Amino acid sequence: MSKSPDLTRPVVTGVQKMTPSEAFVETLVANNVTDMFGIMGSAFMDAMDIFAPAGIRLIPVVHEQGAGHMADGYARASGRHGVVIGQNGPGISNCVTAIAAAYWAHSPVVLITPETGTMGQGLGGFQEANQLPMFEEFTKYQGHVNNNKRMAEFTARCFDRAHSELGPTQLNIPRDLFYGEISVEIPRPMKLDRGAGGEASLNAAVELLAAAKNPVLISGGGVVMGEAWDECIALAERLGCPVVNSYQHNDSFPASHPQWCGPLGYQGSKAGMKLMSEADVVIALGSRLGPFGTLPQYGMDYWPKNARIIQIDADHKMLGLVKKIDVGICGDAKAAAAALVARLAGKTLACDATRAERAARTASEKTAWEKELDGWTHEHDAYSLDMIEEAKHEKTPGGGNWLHPRQVLRELEKALPKDVMVSTDIGNINSVAHSYLRFERPRSFFAPMSFGNCGYALPTMIGAKAVAPERPAVSYAGDGAWGMSMSEIMTCVRHNIPVTSVVFHNRQWGAEKKNQVDFYNRRFVAGELENQSFAGIARAMGAEGIVVDKLEDVAPTLKRAIEMQMNEGKTCVIEIMCTRELGDPFRRDALAKPTRFLDKYKDYV
Numbered sequence: 001m002s003k004s005p006d007l008t009r010p011v012v013t014g015v016q017k018m019t020p021s022e023a024f025v026e027t028l029v030a031n032n033v034t035d036m037f038g039i040m041g042s043a044f045m046d047a048m049d050i051f052a053p054a055g056i057r058l059i060p061v062v063h064e065q066g067a068g069h070m071a072d073g074y075a076r077a078s079g080r081h082g083v084v085i086g087q088n089g090p091g092i093s094n095c096v097t098a099i100a101a102a103y104w105a106h107s108p109v110v111l112i113t114p115e116t117g118t119m120g121q122g123l124g125g126f127q128e129a130n131q132l133p134m135f136e137e138f139t140k141y142q143g144h145v146n147n148n149k150r151m152a153e154f155t156a157r158c159f160d161r162a163h164s165e166l167g168p169t170q171l172n173i174p175r176d177l178f179y180g181e182i183s184v185e186i187p188r189p190m191k192l193d194r195g196a197g198g199e200a201s202l203n204a205a206v207e208l209l210a211a212a213k214n215p216v217l218i219s220g221g222g223v224v225m226g227e228a229w230d231e232c233i234a235l236a237e238r239l240g241c242p243v244v245n246s247y248q249h250n251d252s253f254p255a256s257h258p259q260w261c262g263p264l265g266y267q268g269s270k271a272g273m274k275l276m277s278e279a280d281v282v283i284a285l286g287s288r289l290g291p292f293g294t295l296p297q298y299g300m301d302y303w304p305k306n307a308r309i310i311q312i313d314a315d316h317k318m319l320g321l322v323k324k325i326d327v328g329i330c331g332d333a334k335a336a337a338a339a340l341v342a343r344l345a346g347k348t349l350a351c352d353a354t355r356a357e358r359a360a361r362t363a364s365e366k367t368a369w370e371k372e373l374d375g376w377t378h379e380h381d382a383y384s385l386d387m388i389e390e391a392k393h394e395k396t397p398g399g400g401n402w403l404h405p406r407q408v409l410r411e412l413e414k415a416l417p418k419d420v421m422v423s424t425d426i427g428n429i430n431s432v433a434h435s436y437l438r439f440e441r442p443r444s445f446f447a448p449m450s451f452g453n454c455g456y457a458l459p460t461m462i463g464a465k466a467v468a469p470e471r472p473a474v475s476y477a478g479d480g481a482w483g484m485s486m487s488e489i490m491t492c493v494r495h496n497i498p499v500t501s502v503v504f505h506n507r508q509w510g511a512e513k514k515n516q517v518d519f520y521n522r523r524f525v526a527g528e529l530e531n532q533s534f535a536g537i538a539r540a541m542g543a544e545g546i547v548v549d550k551l552e553d554v555a556p557t558l559k560r561a562i563e564m565q566m567n568e569g570k571t572c573v574i575e576i577m578c579t580r581e582l583g584d585p586f587r588r589d590a591l592a593k594p595t596r597f598l599d600k601y602k603d604y605v
Helices: 020-030 042-048 064-078 096-104 131-138 148-164 199-211 221-225 229-239 270-277 333-344 350-375 382-392 405-415 428-436 457-467 479-495 510-519 534-540 551-568
Strands: 016-018 035-038 057-060 082-085 109-115 141-144 169-174 182-184 215-219 243-245 260-263 281-285 308-313 327-330 421-424 473-478 500-505 544-548 572-577
Touching: 016 020, 020 042, 020 148, 020 182, 035 064, 035 457, 042 109, 057 479, 064 082, 064 096, 064 109, 064 457, 064 479, 082 096, 096 109, 096 131, 109 131, 109 148, 131 141, 131 169, 141 148, 148 169, 148 182, 199 281, 199 308, 199 327, 199 333, 215 229, 221 229, 221 333, 229 281, 229 333, 243 270, 260 270, 260 350, 260 428, 270 350, 281 333, 308 333, 350 405, 405 428, 405 500, 405 551, 421 428, 421 457, 428 473, 428 510, 457 473, 457 479, 457 500, 473 479, 473 551, 479 500, 479 534, 500 534, 500 551, 534 544, 534 572, 544 551, 551 572
Parallel strands: 035 057, 035 082, 082 109, 109 169, 141 169, 215 243, 215 281, 243 260, 281 308, 308 327, 421 473, 473 500, 500 572, 544 572
Antiparallel strands: 016 182
16 A cells, blocks of 8 residues: 555644745645655745644655656655645756656646745846746646735645646745735645546447447556556456557556456557457547557557547547547546446447457467567667677676666566566667566556656656555666666665666667667767766665676566565665667657758768
8 A cells, every 4th residue: 555644633724823834834734745855945945844743754855857756656656646846946947857747647746836036026036937837838737826825725726736637736936925924724625526427428338339349448547547447347347358558557457367468559569459450449448549659569550440439538638639539438437437337237248249259369369479578589670680799799897798678678577576666767678668567556657658758767766665665666767867867866865765776778878779770870979878887876875786797687686676675675776787789769650761962961861
């Protein structure tokens, strides 16, 4: 279970005299805030002074982008609000990337942005910035405190909207408005009771499902956020259909279930994609059907061209936005799935007659895919083969061998405990990892989603571990992305939030370098990385650091690191020395062979 909020804290009731700082803090208490992430600053010091007696822990970070990712991980692991705060100006601007990632993950993150005082705004004073426009694109609601008497009102609304709008909100507070004397009543949190959707749309969906001969169910992020696992399983079992995870939501259906077929999207499951291509009805439960998550992969344009589509999403704006749909249900994933199961009960479905045949087909495709993964020990494109050959003649700094990323990922998969939480950064190896990450419970997988920013995995996992200390926590990152966030290892050590971080050391920006291989005739610009020992850097920061350059050491090392995390409270960085081979490119669809007109560039085609 996740860390429970301290519900024994007294909650102020009725109209009372207090300072705006007290009103702010008491509203946090009313919303069960027990942890916040950020860096201390004078802009909110009056409120910060009373965090501790209110039962609120401010976890200081190394960089505010890390704080935003930690709040994201905290929210996604628990379903509660994640809260981030920082000094006005540069401290706040440092959060933009993390809030954008949380936006695309639909995380209920509340960003608190103390601002230049009201009497200094527009004068170009110290650390002044116009902070609302920075986050306008990446927040669901922006509350600006324009009078200290409205402190509790705007604070409460930001917390309410983060959950009701399914995304980050911003609470902007001029720094001088923390002071004064007001009479105020602390608002109670409002819970939005989402329904199953309209009767007409539910009935239309039942008609399509009843006639479907080969339905496929997409289990999306809404299944996790809406705590709809059991209802999703019940719907899948009633239909006897294959179930695929939407892109980067590998934890939206249990991998041990016989109907689970793996994730769609980049480097996902061939089994799931093949079965999806054969569907006559697709039911997307809690998924916006994002464009990147449904792109062709492995040379397969697998999205079924003639299938009827049922889409269920709590946000009506997502219905039919990306894919043409036949039925759109604006409803809660949990309630909608339960309503459909109830309506299908007692009905004879067209797919009932072929249940056994379809189950055998699902099992066959899954077996074939697992066999292919077992045999897929390395990449086979010309460049990767050249790099593999080069690696045979070059030892690692420790005298070992450079390891094939796919073999490493398979070994890591075998060693991960069932209740693990895993975060992945963006990048080539991390994306290949999607095929090897399987989960048995929700709120277990955290990825940067379609924002695709580097430096995501480690701080996000720190936030998840902070709220779920009883669960093993593992992050994956390539060496390029790792450099953007590795300093947060100090946060783990300083504040006793132990995690295990796996770093794939392949000495390159692999995802972009793959484009230079495929489109630019191996003309490499700015793609090579020569690194110091990340394990050594980890030890310098007070963590454990282990270098792995033997395949047989991968699984035992991960198991030992998790044991240290759970039993000894130690953070460990596992540095895995990998070959420079490269997986499939991210965006083959978005690039083209170059055209040149000027003579000086004629050879660069």
